[in-house]
Amino acid sequence: MAEPSARERDPEAVSQFVEGFAAQLVEAGMQRMPARVFAALLASDSGAMTSAELGEQLQVSPAAVSGAVRYLAQQHMVSREREPGSRRERYRVHSNQWYEALTNRDAVLKRWETALRAGVDSLGPATPAGRRLSETLAFFEFIDGEVAAMMERWRAHREKLFGDDA
Amino acid sequence: MAEPSARERDPEAVSQFVEGFAAQLVEAGMQRMPARVFAALLASDSGAMTSAELGEQLQVSPAAVSGAVRYLAQQHMVSREREPGSRRERYRVHSNQWYEALTNRDAVLKRWETALRAGVDSLGPATPAGRRLSETLAFFEFIDGEVAAMMERWRAHREKLFGDDA
DNA sequence: CGCTTCTTTCAGAAATTTGTGAAGTTAAGG
DNA sequence: CCTTAACTTCACAAATTTCTGAAAGAAGCG
Structure with missing residues (x-):
């Protein structure tokens, strides 16, 4: 080396x-x-x-x-x-841009959520399977919310480390 | 339907x-x-x-x-x-188990970090490319830390929604 | 122990994915 | 305008991936 x-x-x-x-x-x-x-x-x-x-x-x-x-x-x-x-x-x-893109993976999350909602709906919210899907759905909805906040914190953190040149 | x-x-x-x-x-x-x-x-x-x-x-x-x-x-x-x-x-x-597995995606993160560190090292931390890789690395390190905390919050949230049968 | 039932492994067929060369398209510059 | 440089699209060839059927491997149960 x-x-x-x-x-x-x-x-x-x-x-x-x-x-x-x-x-x-x-x-x-x-x-x-x-x-x-x-x-x-x-x-x-x-x-x-x-x-x-x-x-x-x-x-x-x-x-x-x-x-x-x-x-x-x-x-x-x-x-x-x-x-x-x-x-x-x-x-x-753009360095920034692509973190945000990784976050855009939540476009993926949205599609998962849609599929899960359809599942809950057609299997029935009261069935065991439906309940499992509901919980999974709740997880993704939770993540959705968290990711936004997390990226906000990252921006602050990043600025501290590198300064805020875009 | x-x-x-x-x-x-x-x-x-x-x-x-x-x-x-x-x-x-x-x-x-x-x-x-x-x-x-x-x-x-x-x-x-x-x-x-x-x-x-x-x-x-x-x-x-x-x-x-x-x-x-x-x-x-x-x-x-x-x-x-x-x-x-x-x-x-x-x-x-196990519903739980698989959220944690999704989180285990941070095994993936770890490998990305390793590859990035190697890159920073071999390209030189002072070069423009090295600096870009450093920043990317910092991002993943940040995410690493956040994910753990996020999962902790999820568990609390989940309990509120569904009760804590495991 | 050997029979039976289930799971895994493996070689190969089928399907899909991936990248190329060549033709087609767009736009700059004479 | 016409030429030319660049990017894109498309049909096909090559490589890879994916699944199957068949044979081998475990493990219960008589």
């Missing part, structure tokens, strides 16, 4: 982190290519890369990058920018 | 919920068969089913059930019971 100088970026080290972190994201249920693209962006100095740069670093075709980026943008984990006067697009992770 | 009587269980309604909820879990990254098995257990009156019952309701082979159940048990989302004096096994969801 060479001590990393702030001056030069070791592509080998970058790649190692990117692939390792992406693997963890994959294990948590994310698709491979979006995970790799996302990790690459996280590990970039500017926080933004072009399609070509991503393709080169990850050794994949433009088509693959395009698909991955579309997915990430839908999940609000990256945003697209177009530098005016160029058809080149840049994809960027 | 017929009004559900507490007396009879409509297999059609059950199946509808099971497949619907399972689909949501799949979309959130869970494998299909474990998701279906889990949903079936959630929707059962007793909260427990045998391998044969699961196979019949889901129309899959014993092998498929076996694999799914192994996965769920590893994730601590169900527990296995063996009624003494029978080689028949029952798989059960």
